[in-house]
Structures are given as structure tokens and as C-alpha cells.
Amino acid sequence: MTFSTHISVIICTHNPRPNYLSRVLQALDSQTLSKESWELLLIDNASEKILSKEIDISWHPNSRHIREEQLGLTPARLKGIKESVAEVLVFVDDDNILDTDYLEAALKISKDYPFIGAWGGKIRPEFEEVPPDWTKPYWPLLALRNFDKDQWSNLIHQNNTTPCGAGLCVRKIVAEKYVDLVSQDSRRANLDRRGNLLTSCGDTDLAFTACDIGLGTGQFISLGLTHLIPANRVQEEYLLKLVQGIAYSGTILAALWGKYPNQACRSQKIFQSYTRLRMPSRNRHFYDASEEGKNLALKEIAKW
Template sequence: MNDNVKNSKLFTLIIFAYNAQDRIREVIESVLKQEYLDSYVEDILIIDNNSLDDTAEIIKFYQQKHKLIRYIFEGKQGLSNARLTGIKNTSTPWVVFIDDDNILETNWISEAYKFITKNQDVGAFNGSVIPEFTEKLTDLEKDRLEIALESLACTHLSRESINFENYNHPYDLPFGAGLVIKKSPLDNLINAGWLSLEGRKGDSLSSGEDSEMCLFIKNEGYSYGYNPKMIINHKISKKRLEESYLKRLAGGISNSCYELYEKDEPKIKVIAFTFLKLSIRYLQYIFSYKYKKRFKYSLSVERQRSKLKYVFKS
């Protein structure tokens, strides 16, 4: 698509759903309540990634009620495959990736539109993501949440902690939750063979496909962005703060790190180092807490590189 072609409706929203019968309604409702929805959004694509529950029936119910919603089934599991299916069914200049546990505040789309009009060089951006739990957290769970915040696709612990004047992204790269990304470089990525990482697949905790995608966008000459006024409430189960889950999460990050490192591309390695840093941080925290010790975490980029080679090459 030619970036110079003007489309009155900038966005296609792509919602990914897997076994989401208990949460997909709230996600869809938050999208349908967006300000200027009909003015800015061409389609709302909901990709059913081979769910085994009543997810499909719920989506089809909303499809009958709202003209913008389209149900699409993708039988090959993996978040990367679902993203690819969504992109291939998109014709707008921008796509928005939304997970099946992301609740958008009502001004989210209008804030995304404002951000694009003011930042012509940006190719990928997202906003503030706040964790939301239905149950009260223990002190231990609060500590774990603070440590694992980035990997749980959150930027801030609470709305009060957001600095609405700071437009610097809290992390090195935008992540998949509420990711707004330019369509034309994504087409180039598809022509180049798409992504090497599959992302979340069923109940697995593999990751990194969103970072791989953003890095490609950067290499196409675009910059990253962040709009703190685009707020998502991320519905998270307390089970994701259990020790067993965090261990699996660290393993998934490490596997993605290895796959990216094996590509042997210097710019890709930057992501691998970031993943390794997170993996080590979680493991240090889990085991230090278990034995009632605290590790001070300090790891330079050079030490990350040495550790990466040691872990995966020795």
C-alpha cells in the first residue's frame, strides 16, 4: 500500500482470541464503546485461533449485531499465525493488535489517531497498560508483579503512576498488547517470509514475535512511539503470579532468546539480550525469594552477551 494514499478510516482492529469465552465479551464491548469508532475504524477482525470453548459462538453473536465485526477462524495455532491472517485481511493504512484480555478505555482509538497525525515518522507504537486483578494481591504477589511487569505486557502498576507528559516509551520496544503498527512495512515483512517466532501457541509461553515484528519496522526506516494517554486495562489472573507460571515464563523467554540468537543477525541479537535479561531477572527473583535472599540485579550489555554465549553455545 502506498503511504501517500489517504484513507478516511485509518484503522483495522485485530483481536486475537483463544479459549476466551470468559473474557472476550468485555474486550469487544470496550472496543464498541470507542469514541469516533465508525469514523476511524474500517473493520474489527476477531481471529479465533482454534479455540476449544464457546469463543466462536460469542464472537458470531456480536458479528450479527455489529456491522464492523468479522469473525475469522485460524486453525493453525500460534499468535504469529493469527497476526498474519489478520494482516492479510486488512486494507487500511494502520492495524491495531488487541489481545483477548485487553480492555480499552473509551478514548483509546481517538488518542491513537491524534498521535499518528502528530508523529509522521512513527511506524509502531502503543500506550499505557495497567494490570487488573479481580482478587486482592498478597504482598508476595505484589512483589512478583513488579518484577514481572514488562513480561506481563504492562507498563505501569496503576493509573496514578502514569506520567501523561512523558512520551518516551517505558521499554526498549513496543509490545503486542495494544500495538498500533503501519500496514505497508508489514506487507514487506510478509513478502520477506514473515516472522521466525510463532509467539504464544495454545497454552505455551513462547514469545518475542511482536518484538521481531517491531524490529523489522525499525529497519524499514520508521521510529517507535508511545502515547501514555492510550490506556489499556490488562485483565490478569493471579495464577500468572505463581512460581510455577513464572518459571515457565522464564523458559519461554529463554527459548525465544535462543531462536533469535540462532538467526545470527546483529540487530536481532539486541532483542535476544533483552529477553535474556528478563529471564535471568525472573529466575533470580523466584529462587532468591524462596531461600529468603535478595539478589541485586545488575547486568551490563556486555555481560548479557557473554552470558548468552555461555548459556546457548557452551
């Protein structure tokens, strides 16, 4: 490509909701950063309908439809990384409505903070239906972020500075290192969403890679987006599966980065059992889902 590209926007999508993806693209069309300064890659991850025939992105002069037949968010991300041409990559989910100055702010951060390799911002919810109050403790699991000051670190496992996949910005050198890590270790390829599986943490793995090459991670108040959340994602059945998937993936991820889980001693197990019995019924269900995810991961780790 001959144009001057500073940012590659990568949308990975599998069977997207047309009304959601339309809003995502409208928000990108309204960005204050000149379209000549960024490219748009729409990664069709094995959707039932060929998205290049369904979705018009010709409004962007530097846009491409790309098909990835291997199902999974990680293969789609890897495809986007390999096809991108810019020094800064911005991953936008198919339900992320970027603030109009998001790309401009992301580019400014890349210049002002050369020691940061992966960064993100504040993520607000827009619920399709008003969720019940009991779901609020689980909203952070839906990729929602709120903070009142910029924060960064060059240490792995710093949750307060680690961005999530929605609106994730990474330098190309970080992304290329991540591609190498995944190619050398197939366990990393299974960390994130595949069809209806609610495994996760591939975005965190990608962000941690920044620290692995001597850079840092950060979150900045100048970056903001709206996360569209359909009604089914605040139902108990979905949230239970999500809790289990995150507990499983998080345990695997921690082990991959050298933080192996400790086995609970007998007294700890007794205390945990006592605490569980005193929980309200719904809380106990979520506790059990989390424990099931962790135990599945521990069994897998034991085989390494």
C-alpha cells in the same frame, strides 16, 4: 469493502474466557472513534468452539469473524494482517480493555508522527486476585507498562520505546514487511505463544520491523488500556515458565536482529555461580529458569 476505514482492530484469540472477551468487546463498542472509521476482525485461532457461533459482533457494522486453523499467535496475527484493509492496525488481546479514546488517540498519533511505524501506550493491571508482593518484580513480564512522557526512537533494541503486543499499533506497510520476513524465515514463526507454550517476542519482532524500513517505534501517554490478569498468571509455576519462555525467545530474537549473545568467559561463570549461590531460594529458581531458556536458545542458534 466500500466504507472509509482508517483503523483495523485485530483480536487474536484461542479458547478465550467468555467474561474477559465480553469486556474487551464492550470497551470497543464504547470507543469515541466512529465505527464507520474502523473495522473489527476477530481471529479465531483454532479454538475448541467455533467462535463465530459463540460470539456476537454484529453490533459493529464493519466486523468479521475469521478462522485460523494453524495454532499459534503468529499465524493468527499474519491472518489478521492479510485480511485487514486499513492503513493502521491495532492488535487487541482478548484480555485488553481499551480506554474509550484509544482508537481516536492511535489515529491521531499516526497522523502527527508519520515517522513512527509501531507504537503503544500505558498498560495497567487488573488482577483477578491480589497477587503476593514477591511477584512485583515480574509484573513487567505480564505486559504492563508505566511511563510519564512520550518516547520514541528509530533504533532497534531500544526497550523503552518498543511497544508490546497489548494494544500494539502498526502501520500496514510495517505489517506487510513483517509478513514477508516471516515467510522468508520460519524461525520467526515460532517466537510467540502456541497453545500452552509461553514463548514470546513476536510482537517485538513486528515492532522492530518498523526500524528496518526506516521508521521508528514509540510509546505515548495518550494511549492507555487495562490488562486483565487471571489468578494463575501470578503463581510461581506460571511465572517460572514465563521467565524461561521470554529468556529463550528474547535470545532468539536478538540473534535474528544481529545481536548475537557472547559466551561468558571462565571468570564470569565463576562470578555468576557465586552470585547464584547467595540468592534466596525463590530468586535462584527464577535465575535458573532464565538461564535454561537462554541455554536452549544458544543450542538452537549454534545450529544456524
